[in-house]
Amino acid sequence: MMSLKGKMQDFKILRGEGDEAGLKDFSIELDEGMVVLDCVHRIQHEQQPDMAVRWNCKAGKCGSCSAEINGRPRLMCMTRMSDVVAETPEGKPIEIRPMKAFPHVKDLVTDVSWNYEVAQRIKPINGPEEMNWEFNQMEADRVQQFRECIECFLCVNTCHVLRDHALFDDFAGPRNLVRLAQYEMHPLDIEDRVPEIKKEFGIEYCNITRCCTEVCPAGIQITDDAIIQLKERVVDRYYDPLQRIWRTITRQKVRY
């Protein structure tokens, strides 16, 4: 790892709230092995105690410190300064902004409550009443990937449907589609969520640009393993004529 000890580094960080929010200049001395969040903390502790930043674990496990560093959505606690310094043109400041897709609160903090409201509308798991469920590791593997989500909402922040088109009322966003996938693919879950996935959660808005997958710090294959799988379930239910005929013949009742 490149040593940055003693280097003076300039930053531009979004400060303030409402119309008065703007990029402000800061400068600090770096230490070895710092991550971006360390720099923000140093600015807080040495210069600006009232700077707002959300963080908890500082180990990439809680997903609180999402921000846009040099325009790229990342976790501040898992972004090494050696990498950011390397990607920033010599003499230029490193720019840190809050996530753009969510309502701004102050400084680096945004209001992410929408994600929690959507989660509330998703039907929970529905499995056997008896304890000691049995399923094998291969079945577990399919779902465990989705459960690695740390709810940093970087995927939501990056999704065009939300970031550029603001369809917050019509689309559940990648994080909550992952949650839906996690339930739908649980080996013992019997709940049917397909009509909601099509209608209120608006899966068809996703046009598979894979931006969400690209920014996921947990490495979840959001597009391929969650969203496309859910899209297929919707297609099977609503658009496959053979499936419809088969369901009529076998008198299988499903919701539309």
Added chain:
Amino acid sequence: MTEEYKKYEYDVIVIGAGGAGLRAAIESARTGAKTAIITKSLLGKAHTVMAEGGCAAALQNADPRDGWKVHFHDTMKGSKWLADWRMAEFHAKEAPDRVRELEQWGAVFDRTPQNTINQRNFGGHTFPRLAHVGDATGLELIRTLQERGIHEGIDIFMEYTVRHLLKEGDRVTGCVAYTRVDGDFHAFSAKSIVLATGGITRCWSVCSGSWEYTGDGHALALWSGAELRDMEFVQFHPTGMVWPPSVRGILVTEGVRGEGGRLTNSEGERFMFNYVPEMFAGDHAETIEESDQWVEEVVSGKLATVRRPPELLTRDVVAKAINSEVKAGRGSPHGGAFLNISHRGEEAILKKLPSMHHQFKELAGVDISKEPMEVGPTAHYVMGGVRVNAETQESNVPGLYACGEVASGLHGANRLGGNSLSDLITFGKRAGEYAAKRAKDLAQPTIDEAQVQSAIEVMLAPLQRTEGENPGKIYDEMRDMMQAKVGIIRTKEEMEEAMEDLKSFDERQATCFPGTSRKYNSGWHQALDLKNMVDISTAATLAALTREESRGGHTRDDFPGEIEEWGKILNIIYMEDGVIKVRQEPVEEMREDLKGAIKEVKAMIAERAAEQEGSEK
């Protein structure tokens, strides 16, 4: 001038939304009590997400020889016999059903070949006992409880920090909180309050805790007249990251050792073989060959026929061993020990320890599937906390309950890895159940205007100053002081200095200046946390000064070794006229049938050791 605030009424208020708080709120709401959670973070971000290794419960899936008696024995022995045996009994008996229940709520634990919940080995547990999901079990636990909790009709107040408990006579009647986002105030009337605020390890500069670990619940309890116990016992986890400096303290799961990780010093020696305490003599492998055979058997899913590696001794033992090696000049380049798991191969490491692999790669530039990690002790957990009734989790203040890390009793002088997550769900459930039960027979308390206004006054004080120190500076210096003077190895002189230092930190916190903005002012929040940290650091230091012996998570350089009499004594911390005080109480004699259970397990372990020695000869 009186400040405006909003009023609310609830049967049960749970403070904290980690594993214990969520489990308590779910139980309370299920019984029909009107329940709210107040959390100073967003939902699902609490420190529980950082738990890695697993959740201990004698499910008997991975090894049928396990059972509640063995788990009870291991917990008591690990606690150096100071745990509340009633809590240890409830815990050992109830944890399995709490884990199975999580599975029904959507948790997807790693599986055995028989399609049941798999269990891994951990320090101090006689058999493989920890239900786990790779090395991210805490995330699984909190997400499961969160996803269940939001459908139970619980009101959730996110980013609200409780700063004051309301009282009426002896009993607790509510609480006052500020919001982090807007800096406005809220008063809650509650028939029962459950503290589930986690721990205090942010008081040390090298720690594995998140920013939240400022001892809020410990302080709220102390200020409102509740007693704390065991505050001298702070668990320094043996394996935190040591390099680079910015990540110093971040946890490296014990699961690495459970999966066969080897600790070596700068001379390449497996030094743990030299540190087996008498109490554990005969329980652990005596040769490298025996250790390796154990790992091989366990990894391939067989029942172990030999004894486990000494790397899996309890956390206090391993932490002190690493400390001694470093002191003796046999440390790693950055002052730790080497922990190597690379012999397990990349595939197994990516499956079993994915987040460790990621963490070292991203933060330290180390590929743990090819090279050793550098690790050293980090303040990880406080065994001490609010003294509670084992059955109900109620403190000595009527209506005030505590569960999880903020409570005490289950872990005595040292907690076994994996016993924390099981603690959260076992006693979270109990706290929620009994808090709701109490609320049934009570009228809604009225909110005392005067108490609320004086609480608000205290909260606003830092913002009304015009100058003063940056609270962040005081915070950093206080943590460095605690690390240096009340750390893993303690002496009378240093701790007496610490007591003096804490007085001056107390004065400094009362004059710090975080700026004047109420809106998401991180410095203001920190300024208010400083008072908790001063008082709780004082409580921990006072208890540590008093206990003149070394036991579990409390090591005195001037009093090395356990002293028998101290094994029968608890330190109780309380506040009287604003002064933090300590007194001693005897440990209650264990019930006869439980003594019998301990004897039974000891005989079983001795038999295994004898068999092993026989086969070696």
